[in-house]
Amino acid sequence: MLLDWLSAPRTTRGIHVACDDGTWRFTSYARLAVDARRIARRLRAEGAGRGRVVSLVLDDPYRFISAFMGTLLAGAVPAPLAPPTALRGTERYHAHLGRVFRAVRPELVLTEDDHAAVVRRGLDGAGRTAARLLLPGALASPGTPDDPGADAVEGEVLDRPDGELALIQFTSGSTGDPKGVRVTWGSLAANAEACRRWLGWTDEDSFASWLPLHHDMGLIGGMVMPVATGTDVWLMRPQQFLRSPLRWLECLGRRGATLTTAPGFGYAYAARRVRPEQLTGMDFSRWRGAVLGAERIDSIGVADFTALLGPHGFAPRALVGAYGLAETTVAASGVPAGRGSRLVRIDATALRVGEPVAVRERAVLGEHRVGGEGWLTGCGVTVHGSELTVVDASGAELPAGSFGEIRLRGRSLADGYQGATGARVPFAPDGLRTGDAGFVEDGELYVVGRIGESVTVQGTSLYAEDVEADLKDLREPGAPVGCAVAFGSTQGADHVVVFVEGRVTPDWLAAARARVSARTPDTLRMTFLQGSRGSISRTSSGKPRRRTMWELLLRPGTGPRWTVACGSPPVPAPV
Template identity: 45%
Template structure:
């Protein structure tokens, strides 16, 4: 029950700080203020018909109201389910179809949102007969009683890198287990405070950067994702001026900071108190970590602050994590010799192979192993599929009308990796690769090569699959990089001999990503094959082989 105990005696000197919309000031909301708001929100939800066993969908930005509605649902014995706001997706029709699918899946009794969003979503939500609630009245009496904790503590929607987002039903016990285990893993103390820009409808933002600090009744400095994109320097100052010590982010956040913040902007910044930066959600590139650390080292940032991890919504959040205050552990392997069930070959030559970052060992309450195609365990140093069990595992995927397709206590993740020295190395998604002569080529391998030579790594994505009858690497580069496209293509082809490599220039915004920053490769590959992507072919290794180009 630790996740709810903050409501019993909430402090007035700690709480949540939200960056205002003008991006210049922070508004403070104490835990005492938030507890009162939560109990009022619970009365408002109960008046709207919410009761134990129901689901409440939250369509809110990071805000005190999000926190109030989330915990208000739990106080009523209902299950909160955070969902992205319309602004996250550019296509309004696509968003409403997305929301309609979610509402059909979880059958909520209420949707909590803001007035402006309510006007957009009410036709969809109203068609399913559920209430839409917005403001939390000051004059409503706060709820004094509490129902039994719901069996399902939250329904998280996975990022959808392999297809449409899926609702993951996380039992309250699993939620509590993972949060408590992370508290131990990260060696959290009463002196820690958190800073985050992650959206709260995403598992890393919700569990790692929202519920984890709330369990410890810690201070939080929270900003919207778009504010971080516009000004990563403003976020960095949370660790200098404001004294935050803990954060988490996908690896692309490090790359964004390294690419947007200049050395002359941070000469007065003191980051010596920054203790933990958990990095996960996608393959972690060692060169990106080094660029980030090199930029901030003059500010006192210690290299051991970066803590690589591996996790997913299906296991609540964290599966494995590197020890705190440990040096970055890497290994370079021969990507051309990767085969499921076979030993991974380590490369020692300078500039050769694929460099992987170790993501640590399983955290408390989580069991992880690597298995072969038949589900049997493989030896250390052997490539296989990552399998997860344990206290943090979700119940399963939510299907329409609220039924749950249960995991049965074990999850085959679809991610390939291996264990060496007790640490997990994640190689890539099995669905984002091709098997050639018994060996696997992963899209992440091709992308690592392409982004190293791309002038805009964030706007460069590699896809792998069968194209026009050939196993092909397709590199998408967004507009403005035509001049560098040939160099990218030649470099990838040189590292991946025997495969066709094609480079397309696409309009800005075409590269599709999940809310955690992972490329939606499967969706983009499907659109590419169907001819639905606006592309301009600028380089083709087959054309070179035929002598069509110099």
């Protein structure tokens, strides 16, 4: 089980945390066991025992891990939340905290001194005035692994019933407010075992990650899996990665890490920021699993990444396309490790629910520098214990190769959502309809995009991710630093709005407008809006919140300030 490592924690393996001065801080699993038990005892003393919710608002990776494991050991339910540094805008963060605190109703919040005031305000705003804060000073652990702190917590139970609630993790909120997902001990253990089988995770592996620990990819893949298996893990904060992606690569090219996971953005970003001469002396031949998930994969950016690392032993077959979501703990499907990930090009302008998808071309991720309109990366086959089907609007299962909505069932599926009032909201009896559109071809899943972020014109669906991929493929000088696309309908007309972040040249704008016009129907009105750097609303994990941006656009005076670069913005229908 996931807490078995506490029975005989290792002294030579553990957690390496990146420090801002360029060094790494190592803490053994033996020491982590001491700190987790100390925190568990303190939580029990504070009344946060079995079944009580404890929220975690922590930046420091080691503090987060020890608090998370200590909460599990106490029998309480951790509810990790994004720290203030993950969301731009103080008022937006206050509103976010208020929503999540009303849903999870924590007894205690483990946080840091710098966040105490904003967390207290969030609790009070959510009516949780009796909830208490525990700060790092209250959890200080100056002892050593062989002091009395290493003794078991009274009443310690490492093996919990499958149906008992283990964790509440929040969705990214890319299409609305984040939802609290109720992960049971059974679904958590099932998905951890599925990930171990999928990646062939062994005692000889080690992991490197820069993803935020409060969200499923970083939480389960970057923390729970390494700790539960007792393998070394190298952890950076997202801001550290953005400052120096070379440090992440050093974990895999110098320090021996063999597995990592990141959105496609991370690989493309490293390819842009790291110079070939900086990789001198690195060896990536042991890097056998580079998982890509969370967003549409930039296949051209990934090809640039493999071209950069290829001379130093990195093989394209190490690229592992995957599909997952918080509702399935983390992973739903993945390319078998070591096989390589497939690419297909479809006619994205001819997608109709229930009809077959025509594949026009095929390629291999990392080997072929192709991308843009219609190119999709395969997300593999379902992980052990899970079932994936594609259904039509009525929920009827569609034949293989047909386009529709992805539905999931199986042992990894969570126990529903934590409702706004704290009540459980179950998934549908026939499984989770994900809101993602895609198809299965040759046994492998391909994800096209979010159903709520598309528009259907004359029976054909057009997805925001397709338009964004097409614009990203545009090699005209003067491209923006960020770009997001939103669809919507007002006053009887369908619109596509392209939000560009940062300065663009007139040549780029003209070329981009021509690109969008060429792949959208004449009946679709088009607008380009330009904003300053940071104007695009994003989730705590970096995904654009397209629907939120559209809604703010229809409420003048709210949200960031945008100027019209071309076209005319949509206006709300008169009341």
